Amino acid sequence: MRIAMFSAKEYELEFYERANAGFQHELTPLDAGLTGVSTRLAEGHDAACIFANDAADRAAITALHEAGVRLLLLRCAGFNNVDLEAAAELGMTVLRVPAYSPHAVAEHTTALILTLNRRIHRAYNRVREGNFSLQGLMGFDLHGRTVGVVGTGKIGAVFARIMLGFGCEVIAADPSPDEACAASGVRYAPMAELLARADIVSLHCPLTPATKHLINDDALAQMKPGAMLVNTSRGAVVDTGALIRALKSERLGGVALDVYEEEADLFFRDLSDHVIKDDVFARLLTFPNVLITAHQAFFTRDAMNSIAETTLRNATDFERGRPDPAHVVDTSLIVR
Ligand code: NAI
Numbered sequence: 001m002r003i004a005m006f007s008a009k010e011y012e013l014e015f016y017e018r019a020n021a022g023f024q025h026e027l028t029p030l031d032a033g034l035t036g037v038s039t040r041l042a043e044g045h046d047a048a049c050i051f052a053n054d055a056a057d058r059a060a061i062t063a064l065h066e067a068g069v070r071l072l073l074l075r076c077a078g079f080n081n082v083d084l085e086a087a088a089e090l091g092m093t094v095l096r097v098p099a100y101s102p103h104a105v106a107e108h109t110t111a112l113i114l115t116l117n118r119r120i121h122r123a124y125n126r127v128r129e130g131n132f133s134l135q136g137l138m139g140f141d142l143h144g145r146t147v148g149v150v151g152t153g154k155i156g157a158v159f160a161r162i163m164l165g166f167g168c169e170v171i172a173a174d175p176s177p178d179e180a181c182a183a184s185g186v187r188y189a190p191m192a193e194l195l196a197r198a199d200i201v202s203l204h205c206p207l208t209p210a211t212k213h214l215i216n217d218d219a220l221a222q223m224k225p226g227a228m229l230v231n232t233s234r235g236a237v238v239d240t241g242a243l244i245r246a247l248k249s250e251r252l253g254g255v256a257l258d259v260y261e262e263e264a265d266l267f268f269r270d271l272s273d274h275v276i277k278d279d280v281f282a283r284l285l286t287f288p289n290v291l292i293t294a295h296q297a298f299f300t301r302d303a304m305n306s307i308a309e310t311t312l313r314n315a316t317d318f319e320r321g322r323p324d325p326a327h328v329v330d331t332s333l334i335v336r
Pocket of ligand 1: 258
């Protein structure tokens with residue numbers, strides 16, 4: 001199958017080349033992200049392969065369909081960037097990688113918490129400059145603290161287990177509680193209780209109409225003063241304006257983000273020689289208690305091997321007329 005890979009990065013290609021030895025697809029890596037104009041690059045291809053920030057909206061899907069594309073391969077788990085109704089109307093099959101390494105994301109979440117709490121990012125720079133002062137570096141013991149996990153699916157469940165291992169009390173909110181999680185010591189509670197009791201609130205739910213701005217002014221006001229908020233799910237689960245208000249009022253102790261509402265214009269590229277035009281993002285960067293990584297939680301060798309292998313297998317399964325039902329993304333998954 002001829003596959004146009006949008007937003008292809010150099011660091012991904014070795015994984016796709018290696019995995020493709022077993023599938024023999026024709027891969028066309030494209031620098032361009034999926035936009036109205038770039039859809040033309042998919043002409044002559046059977047499938048378009050996209051990543052988390054490629055907007056597969058109605059216009060893009062229509063243009064891809066006109067270019068002859070019949071399969072949209074998501075090389076990620078989240079599918080909030082795809083207009084599933086438009087895909088269904090045009091008969092475009094959408095396949096994703098529902099699970100590759102929940103450990104990668106859960107471990108990065110833990111790294112963010114430890115870094116922000118113990119100020120490792122600041123200590124690293126200080127020591128290199130010969131500043132060995134501890135002023136401003138004080139953290140707190142994780143042991144004995146309460147961690148609130150919002151969404152105990154694949155990633156949230158692994159993260160909850162890691163926090164239990166640190167000796168934390170873990171409470172969780174999820175409309176579909178996980179029995180194994182509860183059996184391991186996680187206590188399910190209403191969202192209001194989670195917000196009021198947790199020293200650390202970590203978001204692991206998908207972005208849906210119901211979870212858009214789940215963390216807004218109201219939710220932030222319910223959080224324990226001095227608590228830490230961590231988001232490695234999707235940017236728009238948090239209302240960034242409300243977050244900045246809570247940071248300015250010094251209500252929050254710290255914020256760690258791997259995702260940001262408007263990240264599509266920033267992340268996954270080197271803008272170090274450019275002016276950052278997003279004033280909201282620029283404001284976030286000014287807070288000493290905010291730590292941001294650019295959507296790298298998934299980024300381990302193990303996860304990349306798994307994503308490449310599954311993405312290419314999805315293409316082969318589609319070609320053979322039997323896509324894995326667990327990988328099919330269709331309108332039945334829309335949460336209204
Ligand atoms: P999953 O589908 O296994 O679990 C999601 C859980 O969230 C489910 O248990 C669901 O019931 C729950 N949920 C849904 N609505 C909720 C609500 N309103 N409140 C509380 N819980 C709710 O998904 P998985 O694999 O654990 O991934 C979670 C999210 O992490 C993905 O949707 C994606 O957005 C994000 N992600 C981020 C990555 C990164 O690199 N930063 C990489 C991979 C995923």
